[in-house]
Amino acid sequence: MKTSNIPLALALSLAVSIPTANGQERSEHDQMARDIYENVISFRTARGQEQVPAMVDYLVAQLKSAGFADEDIQVTDYDANGEHTQGLMVYYRADGTPKQKPVVILGHMDVVDALAADWERAPFSLTEKDGYFFGRGTMDNKYGVTNITSTFIRLKKEGWKPSRDFVIVFSGDEETGMISTRDQANFVAENIDPAFVLNTDAGGGVLAEDGSPLYYSVQGAEKTFATFELTITNPGGHSSRPRSDNAIYDLASALKNIEAYKFPVRYSDLTLASFNASGAVTPGALGKAMRDFSKNPKNKKAIATLRADPETVGTTGTTCVATMLRAGHAENALPQSATATVNCRIFPGVGVAATQETLEKVVDNDAVQFKLMTDVTESPESKLRPDVLNAIKASLNARGLDAPIIPYMESGGTDGMHYRTKGYDTVAISGAWSKPTDMFAHGLNERLAVDAFYGGLDHWYVMLKELSKQ
Known part of the structure; x- marks a missing residue:
């Protein structure tokens, strides 16, 4: 691990902090992100519960209070296998005429269900214990949703004006039929036509069992x-x-x-x-x-x-x-x-x-x-573009991390497949770092290390600013 200079704007944004219950200093943005995390975990957005619309209402309220106008927010309704769900799109618009094509950022609001009787802790309540946040979706994918949402809010409050449009696209049934995903991908292709697509739902840093960084993984393909x-x-x-x-x-x-x-x-x-x-x-x-x-x-x-x-x-x-x-x-x-x-x-x-x-x-x-039983989508591999690679490097440098960046093929599936089939390079680049032994997505007692949660909150902040420069 090597140290590097933190950009001035980032250093200034970290300067204001507030004490936590245990005396540790957390920035206002850290606390805001944790509050969002706790709230979105509390929505049981699993099949059969129809809680995605309630989560959408909550996110929309947070975004509007930060200054996003009605025309910046698009909510769509879907009948997904006989139940009601929604998709959410949020535009962070360029200052004046965009200098480059937009960037779309994916996430999903739904989760695989969790039965309280099987868990050691309530799955739809955020629990902090032994250095971890426990709860369904803490990794897959409500950390991604929280991270990019809080970053949009943070940048809007700072008055940041990008040189290109950035568009959040959150789906409502990625874990099941992907009805919302397919419709959103069609809309994006027909109305936004981005330069490329980034995904919060995979990738990220890999840690050794002693907590040292091994490498940063970029999902460039999926089965x-x-x-x-x-x-x-x-x-x-x-x-x-x-x-x-x-x-x-x-x-x-x-x-x-x-x-x-x-x-x-x-x-x-x-x-x-x-x-x-x-x-x-x-x-x-x-x-x-x-x-x-x-x-x-x-x-x-x-x-x-x-x-x-x-x-x-x-x-x-x-x-x-x-x-x-x-x-x-x-x-x-x-x-x-x-x-x-x-x-x-x-x-x-x-x-x-x-x-x-x-x-x-x-x-x-x-x-x-x-x-x-499924509508099958077979997707090609995506390239790791130089501008995205440079932005990832900037994010790692801002944290003082010196780790190789390695593209890989995902064994699971994400929303990204539907954008790849439409010809868009789509890579997943989560801000979280974790050990392979801490992977409990879709399983019992899903968790994310507290340090990983806070440590990754500047990831998208640095990424978007770098992608706005290029």
Whole structure:
């Protein structure tokens, strides 16, 4: 880690601070961002709850109080799989005639649901404990929403006037059908036509277990998201008269076959370069496996190590995993049907049809009915533009961080895929730094380190100012 001079404007903005409950000094912007974070976490913006509109109302009120006019804010309504959700777009307009094309910044307001009975703490209340913020969405993606929203408010209060338009685009159902995402992407392409798109929902700094910075990751590609339902049916009957073809057992056998199957190893120039660069700064056996795989993607020992780690398995090929089950209709009756949800993250270039064909062969049971449940979007890789790279470097320098910047392919899926398919370079560049072992997005007790929350709050502030210069 090296030190560097903090820009004067940033230093001045950090000068005003207020004490926290434990005596630590926090700037007014820090406290404002924490308040937003706490409020947006409290909205249960999961499928079936219809809380996204309430979160939109809250964000709109904060933005208007900071000086954003009605014409700067656009709220759109959607019927997403039978429930009401919304999208939010916020324009930070250029001073006079824009000198460059706009920049669009993505985030999503919805979350995967969390059941309070399963969590150690209330999932929809922000809890600060043991150096972490706990709560559903603390990472995915309400930190991103909080960070860029608070940055817009901060810049507006300072009277900043950019040389180009910056546009926030928050979706309302990224975790489910992406109805709002698709519509927003169409609107952006037809009405805004940005120079490029940035995403708050992935990327960011990677820390070693001792907290030292390893590298800054930039999501430049993502795998194809596809969900299948696998169903077996039969006539059923009385539970006192078992049949040889029990729907639950037959489905269980099919799922065990899927569990045992490993899709072929895949790689691209991007993933090999990413493994080579990240392996150089990743300690231990995992780092060696990354380097070895980048040199020889047929190295069996490297493949085994990478596929044994949840952080890297998805980068080595397609994965399919069972995520949900439903079966039977009565405790004293044989099941007439059994259905499993299988979620696949498909390596670019493989395709959904080929993946289903492989699964059908693996299951090896003609009685299993396959149904594709998702509207599939296959997106190309994006380039890391020099102007974006320079802005990232400026953000790191402002924090005194000397870390390599490494593009990578995301194993999950984000709103960004729909902008890539429309021809826009789209990269995800979160302001958060975290350890791989602190990744609990979509899982129990999701959390973000308190230091990471506050440490990343200047990320977009520096980024937008740099992108306004270029």
